[in-house]
Amino acid sequence: MEGYSLEVTSKDIPALTEATGKIWRECPIAVPYLPGETYEARIAAAKSVRELGFEPMPHFSARRIESREEFETYLEGVVREAGVERCFVVAGDPSTPAGPFSDSSSLIETGAFERAGIKVIGVGGHPEGHPVMSKAECWDILKSKCEDIEARGMAPLIVAQFAFDADAMLAWLKELRERGLDYPVRVGVPGPAGIKTLARFAAVCGVSASASVLAKYGISLGRLIGTAGPDKFVDKLVAGLGPEHGRIRLHFYPFGGVSKTVEWIENYQQTKG
Ligand SMILES: NC(=O)C1=CN([C@@H]2O[C@H](COP(=O)(O)OP(=O)(O)OC[C@H]3O[C@@H](n4cnc5c(N)ncnc54)[C@H](O)[C@@H]3O)[C@@H](O)[C@H]2O)C=CC1
Numbered sequence: 001m002e003g004y005s006l007e008v009t010s011k012d013i014p015a016l017t018e019a020t021g022k023i024w025r026e027c028p029i030a031v032p033y034l035p036g037e038t039y040e041a042r043i044a045a046a047k048s049v050r051e052l053g054f055e056p057m058p059h060f061s062a063r064r065i066e067s068r069e070e071f072e073t074y075l076e077g078v079v080r081e082a083g084v085e086r087c088f089v090v091a092g093d094p095s096t097p098a099g100p101f102s103d104s105s106s107l108i109e110t111g112a113f114e115r116a117g118i119k120v121i122g123v124g125g126h127p128e129g130h131p132v133m134s135k136a137e138c139w140d141i142l143k144s145k146c147e148d149i150e151a152r153g154m155a156p157l158i159v160a161q162f163a164f165d166a167d168a169m170l171a172w173l174k175e176l177r178e179r180g181l182d183y184p185v186r187v188g189v190p191g192p193a194g195i196k197t198l199a200r201f202a203a204v205c206g207v208s209a210s211a212s213v214l215a216k217y218g219i220s221l222g223r224l225i226g227t228a229g230p231d232k233f234v235d236k237l238v239a240g241l242g243p244e245h246g247r248i249r250l251h252f253y254p255f256g257g258v259s260k261t262v263e264w265i266e267n268y269q270q271t272k273g
Pocket residue numbers: 032062089090091092093094095096102103104105124125126130132133141145159160161162
């Protein structure tokens with residue numbers, strides 16, 4: 001649990017405020033780039049995260065950004081208002097880009113991040129592959145993004161998509177290290193949530209949630225009501241981690257349940273260390 005990070009939407013800021021005392025100071029908090037939000041709301045969310053004593057890490061969703069001006073205005077806004085030094089750059093789900101940026105690299109290549117004083121750039125990792133990229137392309141693109149970030153004088157960070165299958169996550173980490181990608185990695189962990197909510201997010205995010213994967217996670221398809229936490233997933237991950245997996249920390253996706261996630265983390269720390 002040490003050094004964990006969280007993902008909190010702008011709508012979850014009140015819940016984050018309430019849970020502040022239970023979260024470690026300077027915890028990196030990613031703020032996803034949701035459709036339909038104003039830039040003012042996105043900047044205000046990053047600012048609140050900073051004011052609460054955490055490290056804001058706003059998402060930049062390339063395919064949702066309409067123009068270079070919009071991109072740079074937003075970047076300058078979060079730097080000025082929230083002292084942002086870390087950003088997460090991702091393609092985003094729209095099948096057609098809304099503007100000139102079709103992928104993460106096109107944002108990185110503008111040079112705007114290093115000019116704005118950004119120190120760390122997070123990029124997405126795909127432990128279960130990606131709908132439009134082959135496995136080989138996933139690895140090549142990940143490597144070239146990380147190398148480009150380093151060449152620009154910033155530090156790359158790989159933030160993995162969440163998964164329900166700890167074995168798949170461990171296998172992906174091992175392959176990542178075998179391919180010489182020695183960057184820090186954050187493993188995506190679903191927060192405790194209603195089973196229907198988990199299934200909905202899995203579908204939207206392209207994460208496998210077959211009956212056999214869910215069974216490993218501790219969800220039986222015969223009992224679709226109630227909530228499920230990542231206990232088995234984290235137990236299995238921790239038990240399976242070795243030097244071949246390199247340096248990793250956890251990144252929690254609370255899916256709207258910030259207080260439940262923070263309580264789960266506290267409880268896990270107290271009972272399992
Ligand atoms: N929000 C999150 O925490 C995470 C989100 N993701 C999702 O993974 C996907 C890929 O992201 P990146 O690794 O940043 O890819 P990327 O920006 O490095 O792009 C890699 C290649 O895939 C193509 N591509 C990416 N998304 C596409 C889409 N929606 N439709 C058609 N072509 C697409 C790009 O044009 C490019 O050729 C995105 O849809 C993203 O939303 C992945 C991990 C974490």
